[in-house]
Amino acid sequence: MQEALYEGKLFYLKSYLDTVDNIKAELERLKKRADKGAFQCPYCHDTLILKSGNIREEHFSHRHSRSCEISEASEVYHQQVKRESKAHSVMKEIIYNELKGQEKMNESMQVDYGYIAKGKEKWRYYPDIIVKNADKEIAITILTNVTANKDEKLVRQIRNRNRYYQNKGMQTIWFVEDAEMSVDMNHHVIHLWEAELDIAIKTEEDLKWENVLNHLPIEEPLFKLFDYHHRKAPQSFDVRSLYYVHSTETEIVFTVHRFIVDEMEYPFRAFALNEGYRISLSKALLTKQTIQLSDPEVEEKNRELFKEIVKQKALEKTERGRKGNIIGEKQNVNISSHTPPQKSRKYFSQKLSNNEQRLFPLLDEFLQNAIFDYVQSASIISASNLSRYLVNECGAPSETFSTGRFKIYSDVCNFLDYLAEQGIIQLLRKDGVNDRIYGSC
Structure with a gap:
């Protein structure tokens, strides 16, 4: 076992040894203390x-090879999480402490480490944390250190653990280290390890998304509407969610990602409904009967925004089919339904001074006019989607950063900010560095 009581406090051997330079010398000092009875089992x-030796890593042991039930469970658990990164223990402790704080305010709630809560039952697998709330039990597990060569074996382990917890009547929640996150909103795709796909869950918010998606008033398949690369369109939408976690030594932030299940074999991918959003630890882990894992207000806004984007894309497709290809003034491109009347284009171009033009060097007069007409016909404007529209439909520069974002994005944001200053549109919200959302005034 890795944990012991030392001077009245919990002492974690591996974590401590990670902080010292001369491990061999420090082990000798610790052994001397142990010989004098300085370390006790936290459970019995x-x-x-x-x-310590060549076969097994350094560990505490009961004298005369006797051990208590909880220490045996601890040994099973620590072998189970041996593959995890160093960030795993940091994340686990911060989540545990947050839930313990909520436990003090909720009489029906109990929080404990998995191996402590179920050690006497001698489980085969133990989640990191178990939350018991009234008659429900939730198994919380954190996943780190996934790589291509580890993924196949890990999937089998996760499936076994997931099935084991569910057979015990538990709800399972997995948090994934954000180093594994791979989202490309230019193509509305989230790339997944098989392990990630396997632990994605369906929550109440996912069901609300499914209801919206299955009742969209569109004739064209959704995937085709977004030019999403796929093999076949689904008959109905299966929405699931993943929860990525970023940790420092003092705090944790969750990112909520929802997607429509698509490829169920390698390479695993899905249709990303949005870029996800960050949520504080306290809000994500807010417990009533179950753990919240979302911000209901943000979710509702995202669903309304998605419906507006779908409506706009459907309108653009319809107009393109009706008008056909319109030769652009400069680049012979199809500018769809966003060809502004000549009068408004002249009026708009005359409003910009030379200094104002320098704020968006990648946007020439043609692209500025395309944006101007776009915002006049849309009630909700996503800067990210508008950038994609300009590249795909108006011949804007298609160069991207290493993140996959178009380089014209910042110029588009500057131009939209300029229009907001003129009272033509208004900034509704900023989604961190992911996007900016504007609306008509």
Whole structure:
């Protein structure tokens, strides 16, 4: 086992040894303390000795090879999480402490480490944390350190653990280290490990998304409407969610990602409904009967925004089919339904001074006019979607950064900010560095 009581406090051997330079010398000092009875089992309070060798890593052990039930469970658990990164223990402790804080305000709530809560039952697998709220039990597990060569074996382990917890009547929640996140909103795709796809869950918010998607008033398949690369269009939409977690030594932030299930074999991918949003630890882990895992207000706004984007895309497709290809003034491109009347284009171009033109060097007069007409016909404007529209439909520069974002994005934002200053549109919200959302005044 890795944990012991030392001077009245929990002492984690591996975590401590990670902080010292001369491990061999420090182990000798710790062994001397153990020989003098300085370390006790946190569960049965028996005296522990410290062992180290070539076969097994350093660990505490009960004297005379006796061990209590919880310490045996601890050993099983620590072998189970041996593959995880160093960030795993940091994330686990911060989540545990947050839930413990909520436990103090909720009489029906109990929070404990999985191996402590179920050690006496001698489970085969233990989640990181177990939350019992009234008659419900939730198994919380954090996943880190996924790589291509580990993914196949890990999937089998995760499936076994997931099935085991569910057979025990538990709801399962997995948090994934954000180093594994791979979202490309230019193509509305989230790339996944098979392990990630396997632990994606369906929540109440996902069901609300499904209801919206299955009742969209569109004739064209949704995937085709977004030019999403796919093999076949689904008959109905299966929405699931993943929860990525970013940690520092002092705090944790979650990112909520919802997607429509698509490819169920390698390479695993899905249709990303949006770029996701960040949510604080306290809000994500807010517990009533179950853990909230979302911000209901943000979810509702995202659904309304998605419906507006779908409506706009459907309108653009319809107009393109009706008008056909319109030769552009400069680049012989199809500018769809966003060809502004000549009068408004002249009026708009005359409003910009030379200094104002320098704010968006990648947007020539033609693209500025295309944006101007776009915002006049749309009630909701996403700067990210508008950038994609300008590239795909208006011949704007298609160069991207390493993140996949078009380089014209910042110029588009500057131009939209300029229009907001003129009272033509208004900034509704900023989604961090992901996007800016504008609306008509």
